[in-house]
Amino acid sequence: MHRFVIVGLGNFGSSVAEALYSHGHDVIAVDVDEQAVDDIAPHCSRAAVGDGREAAMLEEIGAEEADAAVVSTGDDITASILATMALQDLGVETVYVKVVSDNHARIMRQLGVAETVFPERDSGINLASRISEKGVVNYVRMGRNLSVQELVVPEEWRGHTLRELDVRAAYGVSVVGIHETRADEMIVPPDPDDTLRRTDTLILAGRDEAIEAVAALASATAKDGE
Numbered sequence: 651m652h653r654f655v656i657v658g659l660g661n662f663g664s665s666v667a668e669a670l671y672s673h674g675h676d677v678i679a680v681d682v683d684e685q686a687v688d689d690i691a692p693h694c695s696r697a698a699v700g701d702g703r704e705a706a707m708l709e710e711i712g713a714e715e716a717d718a719a720v721v722s723t724g725d726d727i728t729a730s731i732l733a734t735m736a737l738q739d740l741g742v743e744t745v746y747v748k749v750v751s752d753n754h755a756r757i758m759r760q761l762g763v764a765e766t767v768f769p770e771r772d773s774g775i776n777l778a779s780r781i782s783e784k785g786v787v788n789y790v791r792m793g794r795n796l797s798v799q800e801l802v803v804p805e806e807w808r809g810h811t812l813r814e815l816d817v818r819a820a821y822g823v824s825v826v827g828i829h830e831t832r833a834d835e836m837i838v839p840p841d842p843d844d845t846l847r848r849t850d851t852l853i854l855a856g857r858d859e860a861i862e863a864v865a866a867l868a869s870a871t872a873k874d875g876e
Contacts, residue, residue, distance in 0.1 A: 651675055652717040655742070656694075657702030657733045659686040662748050662769055663722035668693040678711055703732035705739050713737060718744035718764070727754050734761055798855045800829060803846045804867035813842040821863055823856035 652675050656667040659681035667690055671677040677694040680702045681687050691697040700707040702721070713719065719737045723729040727750070734745050744764045749755040755766040790798045807815055817825050827838035829851040837844075838853070846852075854861050 653678070653712070653715055655708065655711075655713045655716045655719040655737070656680065656722070657708075657719065657737070658722035658724065658729075658748070659683065659690050660722060660724050662767075663720065664690050664693075666720050666722070671695065678713065678716070680708070680711065703729055703736055705736040708736055709740055713742060714740045716742050718742065718746065720746045720748070722748040725750050727757070730754070731757065731761070734758065734763060738762075795858050796856070797858055797861065798826070798853065799861050799865065800851050800853050801861075801865055803848065803850050803852060804864070806867065807846050808848055809845060811843050811845055812840060817854075817864070821856075822860040823854045823864060825852055826855050827853035829853065 654667075654670050654675055654677050656663050656670075656677065656679045659667070659679055663679070663681075664686070667677050667679045671694045677696075679687065679690045679694045679697045680700050681690075682699065682701055684699050687697045687699045696711065698711045700711070702708060702723070708714075716737075719742050721730055721733045721737070723733060730747055730749075734747060737745050738761070746765050746767060747758045747763050749758060749766045749768050755768065758766050812825055817823060825840055827836055828840040828844070828846075829836050830847075830849065831851060832849045836853075852864075854864060
């Protein structure tokens with residue numbers, strides 16, 4: 651079990667707090683809004699009304715012993731910066747920050763945060779990626795030009811094994827899993843000697859441009875099956 655501190659309880663911060671708590675972690679949630687704190691209280695270890703920009707307040711609620719923190723202060727970039735610095739002053743080295751613009755993200759990276767998250771933009775990119783190619787089942791953005799995507803198996807790959815196809819060498823992507831959709835079973839890591847079937851989907855990780863080459867095959871397969 652890890653301890654997490656969530657500063658800012660808007661939709662994003664509250665969702666993260668609740669999800670972490672549901673996974674069995676110790677979650678401390680902080681916001682200046684009493685109603686937001688009351689709402690999250692049943693879904694975290696401790697909910698406190700307070701200013702997450704103040705190191706003394708964060709220390710009082712146990713942030714100093716946190717393994718990581720998430721800062722989600724809405725459009726208030728100054729509050730985001732000050733809260734991050736306060737957490738770092740307390741020795742919390744791993745801080746994730748919700749950002750609202752590219753400039754905000756650049757500032758936070760200069761402060762050395764572990765990751766910046768741009769939920770609205772990332773959601774839009776993910777949706778566009780899913781609907782632009784019918785062969786794409788799921789899309790998870792991992793960073794600039796990096797993603798994990800779930801694709802239908804291209805027709806020309808069916809009946810072959812991953813070892814035979816040597817996807818990494820041929821396309822520069824890694825097959826990190828196979829989803830057997832008929833049994834709804836995820837095989838991670840995949841057996842390189844298992845034969846790919848029409849009912850399988852592939853979980854690929856790599857650079858977007860490399861996965862796009864495979865997605866083009868998957869898209870053609872999806873269209874042929876219409």
